[in-house]
Amino acid sequence: MKEIIAVNNRVLDINLSTGKIGTIEISHKDRREYIGGKGLATRLLFENIKTGIDPLSPENIIVMMTGPTAGTPSPAGGRFTVMCKSPLTGIFAASYVGGKFGISLKKAGYDGLMVRGRSDKPVTVGIDNGDVVIKDASGSWGMDTYDFQEARKEEGDWVVIGPAGENLVKFAVIASDKRIAGRCGLGAVMGSKNLKGISAKGNRKIRVADPDRFKKALKIAQKKVLAHDNTGRRLRELGTPQNVRAYGPASIMPVRNFGKSKFDKMEDISGETIRDRHKIKNVGCPGCPIKCGRTGKFNDRELVSPEYETIVFMGSNLMLGDINEIAFWNDKLNRLGLDSISTGNTIGFAMELTEKGLLESDLKFGDSGNIDRTIEDIAYRRGLGDELAEGVRSLSQKYGGEEFANHVKGLEMAGYDPRGCTGQGLGYATANSGATHLSGATHAVEADPLGGGADSYLSPHGTKGKAHFVIMLQNLVEMTNSAIFCIQTQFPFLEENVAYKYTPAPILRFIMRNLPAVAVGTTDISDYCALLSGVLGYKIGKKELRMAGERIYNLERFMNCREGISRKDDTLPRRMLEEFGEEGWAPVELDKMLKQYYRIRGWDENGQPEEARLKKLGIVY
Numbered sequence: 001m002k003e004i005i006a007v008n009n010r011v012l013d014i015n016l017s018t019g020k021i022g023t024i025e026i027s028h029k030d031r032r033e034y035i036g037g038k039g040l041a042t043r044l045l046f047e048n049i050k051t052g053i054d055p056l057s058p059e060n061i062i063v064m065m066t067g068p069t070a071g072t073p074s075p076a077g078g079r080f081t082v083m084c085k086s087p088l089t090g091i092f093a094a095s096y097v098g099g100k101f102g103i104s105l106k107k108a109g110y111d112g113l114m115v116r117g118r119s120d121k122p123v124t125v126g127i128d129n130g131d132v133v134i135k136d137a138s139g140s141w142g143m144d145t146y147d148f149q150e151a152r153k154e155e156g157d158w159v160v161i162g163p164a165g166e167n168l169v170k171f172a173v174i175a176s177d178k179r180i181a182g183r184c185g186l187g188a189v190m191g192s193k194n195l196k197g198i199s200a201k202g203n204r205k206i207r208v209a210d211p212d213r214f215k216k217a218l219k220i221a222q223k224k225v226l227a228h229d230n231t232g233r234r235l236r237e238l239g240t241p242q243n244v245r246a247y248g249p250a251s252i253m254p255v256r257n258f259g260k261s262k263f264d265k266m267e268d269i270s271g272e273t274i275r276d277r278h279k280i281k282n283v284g285c286p287g288c289p290i291k292c293g294r295t296g297k298f299n300d301r302e303l304v305s306p307e308y309e310t311i312v313f314m315g316s317n318l319m320l321g322d323i324n325e326i327a328f329w330n331d332k333l334n335r336l337g338l339d340s341i342s343t344g345n346t347i348g349f350a351m352e353l354t355e356k357g358l359l360e361s362d363l364k365f366g367d368s369g370n371i372d373r374t375i376e377d378i379a380y381r382r383g384l385g386d387e388l389a390e391g392v393r394s395l396s397q398k399y400g401g402e403e404f405a406n407h408v409k410g411l412e413m414a415g416y417d418p419r420g421c422t423g424q425g426l427g428y429a430t431a432n433s434g435a436t437h438l439s440g441a442t443h444a445v446e447a448d449p450l451g452g453g454a455d456s457y458l459s460p461h462g463t464k465g466k467a468h469f470v471i472m473l474q475n476l477v478e479m480t481n482s483a484i485f486c487i488q489t490q491f492p493f494l495e496e497n498v499a500y501k502y503t504p505a506p507i508l509r510f511i512m513r514n515l516p517a518v519a520v521g522t523t524d525i526s527d528y529c530a531l532l533s534g535v536l537g538y539k540i541g542k543k544e545l546r547m548a549g550e551r552i553y554n555l556e557r558f559m560n561c562r563e564g565i566s567r568k569d570d571t572l573p574r575r576m577l578e579e580f581g582e583e584g585w586a587p588v589e590l591d592k593m594l595k596q597y598y599r600i601r602g603w604d605e606n607g608q609p610e611e612a613r614l615k616k617l618g619i620v621y
């Protein structure tokens with residue numbers, strides 16, 4: 001049996017227009033500078049995609065990349081990155097997903113793959129231990145993501161789209177098992193290529209390059225994962241729906257298209273209610289000891305238990321509080337291949353448009369009667385669903401209501417209202433993909449009542465220290481999504497350290513609020529360095545890893561700037577900047593934070609990375 005020592009350093013290059021299949025070698029320099037996952041995906045797109053192309057044209061390229069940790073016992077390393085130019089936002093977008101596909105791809109002899117061109121008929125790609133075949137998939141077109149994977153499981157582990165991707169819904173997802181690469185419409189790009197799915201099967205054995213160093217680092221990492229209250233207990237017990245009780249009272253949970261700060265049925269959709277009433281079982285990404293995913297019984301059906309984002313966008317954002325209905329819609333969204341965050345935002349926006357007399361529809365806050373049909377209408381682009389399938393930005397351009405259209409750069413808002421955690425607002429405004437919660441997510445230190453609330457480490461409101469923490473977290477996420485470590489490892493790896501754990505909370509709070517540069521500069525990322533050094537077999541220090549995160553973030557920004565992004569786009573929905581009447585909300589002083597942010601980043605006042613910074617990072621020479 002062939003062995004892989006950490007990585008293959010080979011990426012499959014598939015052209016669906018010509019049927020040509022090749023490989024691209026990853027150089028040692030690129031591996032060191034961009035690590036894997038998100039980093040190498042960004043670099044590959046930078047080198048291979050032309051500026052200004054239509055995201056749904058054959059010129060767009062989808063990259064799927066694993067990280068060096070895939071297939072090793074590193075905690076939560078089995079996820080992979082999917083990246084391309086987004087049809088929803090028109091700029092670059094990455095999504096991250098679990099499922100077995102990534103590890104199987106690596107075991108087949110490839111760290112990742114790129115898909116270019118467009119097939120003239122529906123196809124799948126089968127990868128089996130180095131053999132790659134493009135197959136006719138006309139008979140499978142139209143199948144939902146779960147049924148398709150079940151019917152063709154003999155061929156390997158899959159990434160697949162549902163009808164929404166086939167119908168080019170701008171927020172269609174890609175599924176891998178029952179895990180979802182959810183944001184920015186990457187499923188529509190697969191659909192535009194007539195690509196139903198890709199299967200991978202491999203039997204190579206994956207070994208780390210320095211077993212002794214890795215074993216030592218792993219022992220420490222596993223101990224921390226189990227010791228931390230979030231990864232050792234709360235995520236297993238409550239999953240991400242723990243955020244409902246954490247963020248509902250803190251005025252952060254989206255309610256009524258972000259028009260209200262409190263939801264009176266909050267308890268009905270909380271993680272605790274789901275745990276107590278729905279016979280929850282833990283499931284998770286391969287090799288993950290945390291297993292934050294869950295299944296449960298909802299009206300006697302065994303279904304995937306919805307995550308926090310789905311619960312709030314199909315629940316409180318629409319003024320609906322029946323968790324059985326939400327779980328059923330979640331199942332439907334996953335099968336049809338729709339992003340629950342964008343779907344819930346778009347339906348909520350249509351409800352408010354209707355209420356204000358700007359749109360004729362039967363959608364109404366608090367009325368669940370038409371939701372099921374609306375989800376299907378979006379996926380199959382029937383009637384009004386055809387317009388909803390274009391997302392909030394497009395709807396607001398046609399029907400008005402820009403003052404309550406909740407998106408940034410065309411990406412619908414994630415489930416953390418910045419009026420209750422202002423640094424998160426800066427995170428949304430500057431995130432490369434738009435209003436994602438997975439980049440610069442300061443909400444956890446600004447307002448998580450379990451770690452703070454009124455006593456949170458950063459003040460929920462105001463601007464103090466926010467730019468420093470947003471940048472640190474954005475860079476950190478780039479690095480962890482490149483290595484790959486699941487974002488949830490941030491809690492134990494950053495917080496289960498002597499300095500953090502044994503410094504009294506008031507002192508930590510003082511340092512974080514008043515000396516943010518010191519606080520972020522001393523953030524301990526040594527567990528990531530130790531694990532990655534063990535996997536790859538050479539020493540990767542904190543400085544090198546931090547710089548890689550900064551490099552990847554800046555490269556994507558540079559690519560977005562070439563697409564026309566600048567200061568004018570680094571903003572927030574008007575509702576977030578103008579409406580503060582509800583309990584717990586405060587103004588988001590975006591301009592003030594943005595100025596600081598650009599200065600620290602080394603970007604000019606129009607938000608363009610300065611040449612000196614790009615040279616220092618090795619992006620331009």
Ligand code: SF4
Pocket residue numbers: 076077078079098283284285288289290291292293486487488
């Ligand atoms: S913590 Fe959850 S999302 Fe992260 S790797 Fe584990 S199961 Fe997957």
